[in-house]
Amino acid sequence: MSALLSLAWRSLMNRKGSVLLTLMAVALSVALFLGVEKARTGAREGFDSTISGTHLIVGAPTGSVNLLLYSVFRMGNATAEISWPTYEQIAARPDIEWTIPVSLGDSHRGFRVLGTNHSYFEHYKYGRNASLRIAEGEEFSDLFDAVIGADVARELGYTVGTPLILSHGLGTADFGAGHENRPFRVSGILAPTGTPVDRTVHVSLEAITAIHVGWESGAKNPLSDSISEETIRGFNLTPKTVTVVFVGLKNPGTILRTRREINTNKGEALMAIMPGEALKELWSVTAMAERALMAVSVFVIAVGVVSILTSILTSLNERRREMSILRATGARPGHVFGLLTLEAGLVGFLGALAGIVIVHVLIAIAGPMVTQRYGISLGGTGPGYMDVMVLAGVTLASLLAGAVPAWAAFRRSLADGLSVRL
C-alpha cells in the first residue's frame, strides 16, 4: 500500500502541470461549497448569539422577522410606535419580571441611536447569557450623556468626554441633520460584544424626547433652536412613545400565554414575538436560496471530481506501456487498479485540502469585514467537523471516480499480455 502510494505520488509529480490544474479545479469547487456552508452557519450562529435571555420582543404590529431585524439587528425601520401608557401597562403585568423600553430612529454618523434606560444595561444579554459591560466611563446619568458601543468608539476615535451630535433619521450626514442644537457627551464605552450593540449609540429615553422638542410635527420647527437647554431640562421629558420593548418573564413557562395576551391586547394593537422563533422564520425564508446555492456548489464539486476522472482517463493511453512494465516487474492487476485509484484519491485529497485552506484564508479576511458592516461576528467558521467531512467526502468520491479509469486499465492489463504497446 505505502509502496503504491509512493508510486502514485511520483507518477503525479511527473505530470505536475496537468495534475495541478485538476487540483485547482477541485480546490476551487471545495472552496465554493465550504464558503457557502460556512457563510450560512456563520451567519446563523452570529445572529443566534446576538440576543439571549429576552423572552419576548413587543412592538407595533408588523412582520415578526421585520420586528426582530429592526429591534435587535438595527436593520430596517419601525413603521409604528407603542404609546408610553401602553408600555407602562405591559411593564406592570404580573407575569413580567423586567422590561427594556427601546426608542429607535435617530443616528450618529451612520451608527444607530438607541434610547433606553438603566434596565438595558442590567437585563440585555447576548451570546451565552453574557451581560453588557462598560469598559470605560459609566452609564448615562445626565440628560445629554451617551454610552457608545466598542466599534463606535474605535471607528470614530471617541473617548469618554467626546461631544457628539445626533442626527434625525438614519442619514449618515454630519450636518443639517437636525439635532446640532442638542450636543451630547460620551459618558461610557461598552466592551466589545460582536453584536450590533457595538455599533450603537445609547442615550436615555428622556434624551430622545428632549432632542425631539420642536419636532412634534415630524419636521423641525424653526423656533425649536430658540428653546434653550435649560428650558428643555425643565420640561416633562417622559417619553410619549417607545419603538419596542424587550421583555423578561418571571416564569418562562408562561411565555405562550403572555404572548397571546399581549397579541390580543384590548387597547392599542401590539405584537409580541419570541426571538428564537422569529430567527427560525428568518432562516426558513433564506433556506430556499441556501439550498439552491448548496445544490449548485455540490454540482461544482462533482464537476471537479469528474475532471480528475477525465484527466486520468485521457492519460491512460500514454501510460499503457507503463502498466505493462509494472505488470512485467511483478505487479498484479490489482496493483494497477490500486495505483490509478490512489492517484485519483491523492488529487482529490490534496485538492480538497487546498480548498479548505483557501476558505479559511478568505474567512480570515472577510469575517472582520462582515463584522464591521453588520456588527455581527460570524460564528463556527473555524476548522471543524464540516471540513473533515468534506475532505473525507471528496477523497472518497475521487477514489470512486478513479475506479473508472482504474478498471479500464485493469481490464487492459489482463488482455495485453506482456507485449508493450505504444
Next chain:
Amino acid sequence: MNDPAIIAEDLVFAWPGHAPVLDISRLDLARGETLFLRGPSGSGKSTLLGLIAGVLKAGSGRLDVLGHDMNSLSGAARDRLRADHLGVIFQIFNLVPYLSVTGNVTLPLLFSPERKKRVGADAAAEARRLLARLGLEGEDLLSRRVSDLSVGQQQRVAAARALIGAPDIVIADEPTSAMDSDTRDRFIRLLKEEAGAAGSALLFVSHDLSLASHFDRAVSLGDINRAKVAA
C-alpha cells in the same frame, strides 16, 4: 532442485476470437542455461513469453515454470511467481518515466517481499552494484531522468532490474533490436555474465539469427510451433 526452469509440451494458445498462434510441441530450459529463441516478427515470440511469465494463460497443453504447473495456477499465484522468480527485459522503453534510475531497478522489490528479502536491507546499494557491473556508474548518470538516457543505457538499466534479487529465470524480448552491433554485443555479454553470476537461466528472444552464437543453445520457434501463423 533438479526440475528444469521451463518445460512446455503441446502448449496451445489463441488470442480470443483468433486461430491459435502457438502450438508448441516441446520447449525446455534448464536452470542456469542460456537459450536463444528465434522467430520472425509476428510468429508469437512475445506471446510465448507472456505465457511463461504467467501474464497469459494457455488454452491447453503443459507449461511448467520452476516446477509450477502454470495452467492450473490462479492468476494471483502466477503473478506471485513472476514477481518472486522472473526478470523481464523488453525491446524498448523499458523504464517507468517517473522513477529514478535506481527506483526503476528496485521496482520489482515493491511487488515481491521475498525478492526484497533476498536482496537484503540496502536495495539501493544492490541496484548501484548491478548498474556498475553493467557499466553504469557515477552520480551524474544515476541522477538523470531515465528518459534522458541513451537506448543502450536504458536497456542496461532494464537488465539490472531484471537481475535484481537473483531471479531463477530472466526473459529478454528482443532487448537489443534498437542497438548498433557493438553496443549489442557488449550488452549481451554483460547480460550473460550477470545472469550467470546470479545463477539465472536466460531465455533470449530475437529475430536476428547472428546472435545465436552467444548462447548455450538456439531454438527456432518455427521448428517447434505447429500453429500456422499468417505473419
